[in-house]
Amino acid sequence: MGHREAPRPVETKELGFRRYKLCYLNAVHIVGTTIYKDTYIDHDFAHHIAYEIDSGIKVVHTPGHSSHDVSVVAKNVEAHGRVAVVGDLFECEEDLRDPSLWQKSSCNPKLQLEYRTKILEKANFIVPGHGPAFKVTPEVRRLPLIALES
Structure with missing residues (x-):
């Protein structure tokens, strides 16, 4: 069994807080109404889509x-x-x-x-x-x- 490197914090100026590198780099990450894959994906949840x-x-x-x-x-x-x-x-x-x-x-x-x-x-x-x-x-x-x- 291999061991995975622990995520490292990355400063994100546009959000103003520290974020950890994503462990699954090819995945789409959905946290609340925020969607991210390589960059933020604009999705209109507000209109029930x-x-x-x-x-x-x-x-x-x-x-x-x-x-x-x-x-x-x-x-x-x-x-x-x-x-x-x-x-x-x-x-x-x-x-x-x-x-x-x-x-x-x-x-x-x-x-x-x-x-x-x-x-x-x-x-x-x-x-x-x-x-x-x-x-x-x-x-x-x-x-x-x-x-x-x-």
């Missing part, structure tokens, strides 16, 4: 927890259907029944609820920011509407 990785995987803007959050949606995942990897859009499965778990750390709870609802409408499984993945059942799909009423 998904960034397509391939025909079955796309990155969609899902703001609310923060203004730059994104989710990765994969279609036709064997035995699971459509899977959404959502970060802190959903903290964990328990936050479906206890909205305070996600609302207390949300920069825009109303917007976050809107995107939570959109993901619940389309996903069969959700991988939250914390905790195990969970299946989206018909009961789970109704839960965000309950949160609006309370």
Whole structure:
């Protein structure tokens, strides 16, 4: 087994902070709504345009927890259907029944609820920011509407 050189910090004047050299030099790096491969890639997430990785995987803007959050949606995942990897859009499965778990750390709870609802409408499984993945059942799909009423 070989050993990889540790990433070295690189000063980036345009961003004003230190950044580490990317370990996978030929990869497209997506961090929030920022996309980078050799140079920054301009992509219009603000107008709800998904960034397509391939025909079955796309990155969609899902703001609310923060203004730059994104989710990765994969279609036709064997035995699971459509899977959404959502970060802190959903903290964990328990936050479906206890909205305070996600609302207390949300920069825009109303917007976050809107995107939570959109993901619940389309996903069969959700991988939250914390905790195990969970299946989206018909009961789970109704839960965000309950949160609006309370």
